Amino acid sequence: MPHETAIARLQELLGDRLSTSNAERTLHGQNETYYPNTPPDAVAYPETTEEVSQILQICHAEDCPVTAYGAASSLEGQHLALHGGISLDMGRMNRVLAVYPEDLTCTVQPGLTRKALNEELRATGLFFSVDPGADASIGGMAATRASGTTAVRYGTIRDNILAIEAVMADGTVIRSGSRARKSSTGYDLTHLLIGSEGTLGILTELTLRLHGTPDAVTAATCRFEDVEQAVQCVITTIQCGIPMARIELLDHMMVRGFNAYADAGLPEKPHLFLEFHGAPQAVAEQMASFEEIAADFGAEGWQTATTTEDRNALWAMRHNAHYASAALGKGKHIWPTDVCVPISHLAEAVAQSQADATRLGLTATIVGHVGDGNFHAGLSVDPNDPDEMARAHEFTHALGETALRLGGTVSGEHGIGIGKQSFMDAEHGAALAYMQAIKQAFDPRGILNPGKLLPAQPQARAAE
Amino acid sequence: MPHETAIARLQELLGDRLSTSNAERTLHGQNETYYPNTPPDAVAYPETTEEVSQILQICHAEDCPVTAYGAASSLEGQHLALHGGISLDMGRMNRVLAVYPEDLTCTVQPGLTRKALNEELRATGLFFSVDPGADASIGGMAATRASGTTAVRYGTIRDNILAIEAVMADGTVIRSGSRARKSSTGYDLTHLLIGSEGTLGILTELTLRLHGTPDAVTAATCRFEDVEQAVQCVITTIQCGIPMARIELLDHMMVRGFNAYADAGLPEKPHLFLEFHGAPQAVAEQMASFEEIAADFGAEGWQTATTTEDRNALWAMRHNAHYASAALGKGKHIWPTDVCVPISHLAEAVAQSQADATRLGLTATIVGHVGDGNFHAGLSVDPNDPDEMARAHEFTHALGETALRLGGTVSGEHGIGIGKQSFMDAEHGAALAYMQAIKQAFDPRGILNPGKLLPAQPQARAAE
Known part of the structure; x- marks a missing residue:
């Protein structure tokens, strides 16, 4: 067994809170996206900071990798123990x-x-x-x-x-x-x-x-003829300084997913899902301002949700975007990716990603936190179809390049993890060496989540 | 002349944009507070990033310190070239x-x-x-x-x-x-x-x-019987989520300073200076909510300023706090210090600092961004009076300890610079070594603003 000494010492420290069972290891190797199951060598369940410290002392001494594990909801494989070692389950x-x-x-x-x-x-x-x-x-x-x-x-x-x-x-x-x-x-x-x-x-x-908790909360939805109109409405809203609490874009494909997954019965057009927070007068004022802007961009089907129940139903639907995307392709996995661009380039970025999906013959939903210029594409993929996976990879690469070309970033919120290391040089250039210097100074043995975030450094030249 | 080679090389690069004149050096050694004039060996005026890069290449090769210089308004001596070398004036x-x-x-x-x-x-x-x-x-x-x-x-x-x-x-x-x-x-x-x-x-x-720029802006002032009441009003306001644009506390001594400096004609009681930003209805709503809270704490003398002119006059007065503090002691300098505490402990921190000033026989004004739990004490000192300077030092030390005891930080916004390095260990403990590791990795020769922020490291043990 790899890391045998470390695991033995950890077992001594933690007793049955250190597990090497196949079931536990497989569970901790799962993920929400397309990465294959990646089991750690063992799973540790610390209960105190002191225990975490002792675990790291052991793993540091024994050169044993440690990958923290939370709710396993990361979307770039951050919680997977790519180089084996310990999955540090923080659940307790x-x-x-x-x-x-x-x-x-x-x-x-x-x-x-x-x-x-x-x-x-x-x-x-x-x-x-x-x-x-x-x-x-x-x-x-x-x-x-x-x-x-x-x-x-x-x-x-x-x-x-x-x-x-x-x-x-x-x-x-x-x-x-x-x-x-x-x-x-x-x-x-x-x-x-x-x-x-x-x-x-x-x-x-x-x-x-x-x-x-705001005194008044009102959620609302409306739809637009095309994505361009919806995005321009968002841009104008942000520029006017309306303090939106939520402003989410769903493209027609995402709406189709909600209809398939949750029987949402929404017309298959781009929608905005919105929420307004504040004192009652302020919320009314914000809503009126927004409606005026939205009307200029041809918004239709304005619906509000003021009761907690109605609002919760709306956001529960939104939060199931991942599963709703999956509902579009039977037995498919979702390859989720995100970028973030200056809001002035949002329409261009969304249009480009839709065109890329079409060009590559992929089913992609688009949904996003568009008030921040951040959006997600959810690709339906079959991990066993190498051609489709290659096209998904090409899509993700093109989307990242689009974001960088438009002055943005290759991830607004999912992170780098395993999936986006190839962009680190393009996005950070000379700054990357300073990140590597910090990693080297803080973790000289490289035991903390190895294989993530920072691309592998070029091999040192062999001594001549 | 120290750093002769570096200066000669910089002169070659920059021509007359590298000065070693006494006038320029003395100008760049000045500061707003109590530190003695600390002239650099030379002053450089770069005009492009490329020039800054070339300057640093030279200074790095020649082990010549480089201290950036902006508007010289820093309050902990950050812009002073403590170890000589180059003052890098970014003004162009x-x-x-x-x-x-x-x-x-x-x-x-x-x-x-x-x-x-x-x-x-x-x-x-x-x-x-x-x-x-x-x-x-x-x-x-x-x-x-x-x-x-x-x-x-x-x-x-x-x-x-x-x-x-x-x-x-x-x-x-x-x-x-x-x-x-x-x-x-x-x-x-x-x-x-x-x-x-x-x-x-x-x-x-x-x-x-x-x-x-908000559609509507209204400034306002009111006064309280004592600091405790004023601070409790602030705490309640923040807790109620009123989105204050500004909420500044002035203690009676600070008001006395404004009266002396700007003939403000204000009753010598603690005041709050406020500003509300937003859509017109929202501002009215915020003001009404605030007035209700303030009344509960016995606020009096409510005055509003809605015209740009009136608001500017109010904030110009506030921004002259440094000079108004100086007006309390003829020919005195101001030793400014700041701390930031959890807002629930603000009243205690302010009361403690007032008591410390009284105990130490110091004239201190208190003014601050109390919505953040951040306040300043401005001590009137004569830098040529060693006893008064020692008491001012004791005050600052006690204030920093109070802030740490209450779960806060020894500076909310002035920084560490020269003056607060002795607190770095108490505030950061084991984390300090990680800061030092970053410094070592990024600037191994220690040419960037040496003598600031990080306390000198203990001498390496002599080899046995």
Whole structure:
């Protein structure tokens, strides 16, 4: 067995919270997308920061890879133990450690999921805003720099984390940030670790910003004749400064998916799904302003949802986009990809991706957080069809190139993981060497999530 | 002359844009606070990124320190060439390179000041929100992670920078971030360089978020019987989610300063200075909600300012707090310090600092961005009075300890610079070694702003 010594030492530390069973390993090798099952050599279930530190001390000493595992909802394979070693399942570190309602903050463990947190917060009148759709773990969301439907109003997870505790490669426990809302003391390690996909340290505690539940919430939908009109409506809305809480685009193919998956009965045209938050007068004012803009772009079928039940049904449908995309092709998997562009180039990027899908003979849904210029393409693929997989790969590559050409980024929220390392040089150029220098300084043995985010460095030249 | 070879090589590169005159050197050794004049050995005036790169290549080869210089408004001595070498005056790199009104972004050079930027943006209906009071350079604000009066609504500079170009210690030019509003591709070098006080790289270009000028703006002031009441009013306002654009506290001593400096004619009681932004109905709604809360805390003397002229007069007064503090002691300098605490502890922190000033026989004004839990103490000191300087040092030390005890940070926006390095260990603990590892990896020769931010490392043990 690979990493035999490390696993033996971990078993001594954790007892039956270290498993090498096939069932556990296979479970931790699964993913939501097209990657083949990638089992780790063992699964560890730490319960405290101290245990995470001890685990890393052992793995550091034994050169054993450690890949953190949250809710397994990552979309670029971030939680897969690509080089074997330990899957560090944070699921038992899932407590709310403290809520500070007067400060609009709370401190949680990384294995807690966002829905469980919001359940616990219900009585306080506060909520945690970041909503990537899946019921992701907070630690996983931080590690992958997640965002989602409400980022346009409340920011991404990056904007909503004040402080972290992390265990570094050799087991050192650090804290970064504080419960204060801002600081200018020293290098921003908090935001360096956020989005580092578990390659620089393991998050063991997070202090989050919360927001007051708005007095009034109204959701709405409307449809447009074509995507161009819908996107221009979004651009104008953002430019006018209407503080949208959510503004989501669905193209006609995505609507077809919802009709197939959830019997939505929507006309197969591009739609916007919207939400307005605020004091009652402010919400009415925002809605009126939006309706005026939307009318200029030929919006039809305006429908509002004011009851909690109706709103929840609407967003539940939206959040099932992944499964609704899958419903378009029997037995197919979804290859999800995302990019983010300056909003002025959004229409061009969406049109280009639709044209690419057509050219490559792929079924692709488009859905996105268009207020941020961020959208997803969900490709129906059969992982056993090498030709289709090659075309999907070509689509993803073309989409990334489109985003870079338009001044954007190859991922707005899914991250790099396994799937997008080939873009790192094109997107970051000379900066990549500084990322590699940080990785080398923080994790010289390369035990933290090896094979992710940073492309393999060119081989050192053989000594002459 | 120290660094003779480097200076000769730079002179060859820059001609008369490299000065060793006493006048230029003395000018660049000045500061707004209590530090003695600290002249560099020479002053360089680059005009392009390429020139900054060439300068750093030379200084790197010659082990010559380089300290970036913007508008010299930093408050912890960040722009002073403490170890000699070159003061890199970015003042000639002060252009707006592009405005993207549809994206609410622009790209600027670091020497541009925030007022000059807003002047250029006037016709677009957009504005750059970060307002630290002084007409600071954008590069300097980024380097020190500045914020100011409007951060409570629009975020600090950290939240308003999308992308940077920077020249690293050896002259390598990197870019980080993009014009897209978010990204999850790779380590966040943008936010690592923001707040690094010129110790990791020199910013040469910044892409900023802009905001739409609100339809309606109303400023207002009111006063309270004591600081406790004023602060509790602020806490309640923030907790209720009223989206304040500005909410500034002035204690009775600060009001006395405004009366002395600007003949403000205000009753010598704690005041709040406020601003509300939004659509007309929303502003009216916010103001009504605030007034209701303020009344519960005994607010009096409610006055509003709706015309641009009246509002400008109000905020000009506020922005002169530094000079108004100085007006309290003839011929005295101001030793400015700031901390930031969780808002629930704000009243305690303010009361403690007032008690400390009294105990130490110091005149201190208190003014702050209290919506963020951030406040400033301005101590009147005579730098030639060692006893008073020692008491001021004791005050600052006690204030930093208070902030840490209450779960906050020793600086919300002024930074570490020269003055607060002694707190770095207490605030960051084990994380400090990771900051030092980054510094070592990025600037192994230590030429970038040496003597700032990071405390000197313990001497290496002599070989036995």
